[in-house]
Amino acid sequence: MVRTGLSMILGSTGDITVVGEAGDGDEAVAKVTAHAPDVVLMDIRMRRMDGLAATAAVTALARPPKVLVLTTFDLDQYVFDALGAGASGFLLKECSPQEIIDAVRVVGAGEAMLSPRATKKLIGHFVSARSNPRRHRAMSGLSTLTEREREIVTAVAQGKPNSAIAAELHLSEATVKTHITRIFAKINAGNRVQMTIFAYEAGLVVP
Structure with missing residues (x-):
């Protein structure tokens, strides 16, 4: 029911074409491989292959789509795992239809999309984990950037x-x-x- 509703909402926009639907992760990967969509709206909890594994699989394709993860769960592990798997955005199912439509457009245009709650969780995580190994890797990466590149990273974040x-x-x-x-x-x-995650870990942006 949720999948059908989302398909109807997105299909009614005029500028978004729904090219396929999938009931589980395996089917999602097969549909993406067959249709090569620009954006995939992915649920985390699915039968067989879950949404996180499916996200990792489709973003590893030769022509990877942008993946927008949609879930009822806002626990930290889901946010981090989804982004780590290559998702370009993360939204909760409580978002309005218009917010979901806007998110698909934003992600399709190559921008990042996070719900305010997800963004808050990300920032909180990086502030509390400045001494973790990722922080050290970020600082190493920061040393390779020019001043102009640092300005752009900051602006993106x-x-x-x-x-x-x-x-x-x-x-x-x-x-x-x-x-x-x-x-x-x-x-x-x-x-x-x-x-954006890198920018927080490297200290270029602080909350």
Whole structure:
């Protein structure tokens, strides 16, 4: 019922086309492989292969989609596991239909999308875990970035889109995208959410 409802909501927008639905993780991976969608709305709790494993599988494809994880669970482990598996966003099912539609559009445009509650949990985690091994790895990655790249990482972590970053730093959007691609490689990040995590771990952004 939930899956059908989401399909109807997204399909009614006019600019979002639903190309497939899946009832479990194995089917989700098969559908993504067959249809190569731009965005996948993934539930964490599914039969057979769960949503976390399915997320890791589809983001490892040659043409990976953006994955937006939708769940009723907001426990820390689900937030971290989903993002660690390569998800570009995380929303709770309590979000309104319009919030879900907006999130699909945002993630499809290459931006990160986290619910306010999920963002709060992430920040809280990084503030309380500054001495963990990830913190040391982040500091090592930080040393490889130029001053301009650090400015861009900070702006991304603050939730700014490429257009705003370009205007703020007096760069073209194409140049910002080039910088972000290079930063991804330097800090071993797969998306803007992981870059945001890096920014908190490295101390570039503080709550």
